Amino acid sequence: MSDRDSPVTEDELHAYVDGELPADRRDAVEAWLSSHPDDAARVAAWRAQADAIRAHYGAIASEPVAARFDIDKLTRSGRSWRAIAAVAVIMAFLAGGVVGWMAHGASAAAPSRFDIFTSTALDAHKLYVVEVRHPVEVTGAERPHLVYWLSKRLDYQLLMPDLEASGLKLVGGRLLPGPFGPAAFCMYEGPSGERFTIYYARTDAPQTALRYRAGERFSAFYWVENGLAYVVSGPGDRERLLQVAQAAYDQIDKGVPAKTTR
């Protein structure tokens, strides 16, 4: 009795084709294939597919790489945020107009502050998280300026939490027209591109605890403290979003970011 006799699973056939099969099962699979022509035919078909895919696309990796992919150039352009700030301001204005108009339409049905702020914040979130080159007006590299500027426009000393302990880096922020006045919006990003945003707007609504709103693809946590409404938006995973919102909430509640920024 040896491994040769134990039946071969479909997963093992795939692993065999992809070179992921443990060495001690290779003989068993080969023996199996020699006595099971249907499986042998499937394996041959999968190999032919892989060959066709490699034959069709493989040569692209040998093409000369165009100047647009020059890393030095991309690095420099990535840094010249100020050069594109004018475009970003116009875009923010147009985009904010749409958001504001939508919120205006919604207010006809007299929804709660919770509904208004979370839908406005989620709209802004959806709009900007897909932006690759112009996600923000002022980058996280200019954090003190960003905080100063947005605080001044909202006439409220804002606190931008440090979420590095949650694996998130501040991308930057922007000013948005909100349903009742200016709103501040800042974006954080994780190592593989997941993005979270925090939306701030003045409100006369009473203090609340964290409240959750589930959206189609994005969800949000909302709370109000000392006349300011906060909405933390992110991908649909509730646990992860709660963890991020909690970290932001704790720091804002204490009145200090987790660690002082350079």
Next chain:
Amino acid sequence: MRLPSLERESALGGFRQDIEAAVPALRRYARALTRNAELADDLVQDTLVRALRSEHLFHGGELRSWLYTILTNLNRNRLRSLARRPAVQAIEDNDAPDMAGPEAGARDIERALASLVEDQRTALLLVVLEGLTYREVAEVQGVPIGTVMSRLARARMQIKAYLDGERPALRRVK
């Protein structure tokens, strides 16, 4: 070509060189993923911009997998935003007559790939074209290895069915 001013940042230089070295493979992957040269190169460029900007977020590990993850996520976001718009998606040479010879074979594999669900296509391409291990694909897609295996199995079954002639009715109806 490296600028003298960048020599100061020699620690970062290694990171950039590694990214630079990955560009040809990223272009290959993006092309197979989108089957559109222009779109593919836009995706690669966006991936590079994002990777360079997130340099501080890269805590070691497999740089290549990280880049594939960014590109895969960007492509998924792109498809989502397309899905929300009215369908103006370019369908390349969909009605071109069948041909014989290698030309036809090449187009067949392209169409067979196009018939796959996005997650299955991603898994298959990362394994057979990019040579990632099942574990690496699981990391890129953010799912357990078992899910990668079943995506792979379904992708292969669908391609085989497609190439064996069970193509969508669309192609037969003229």
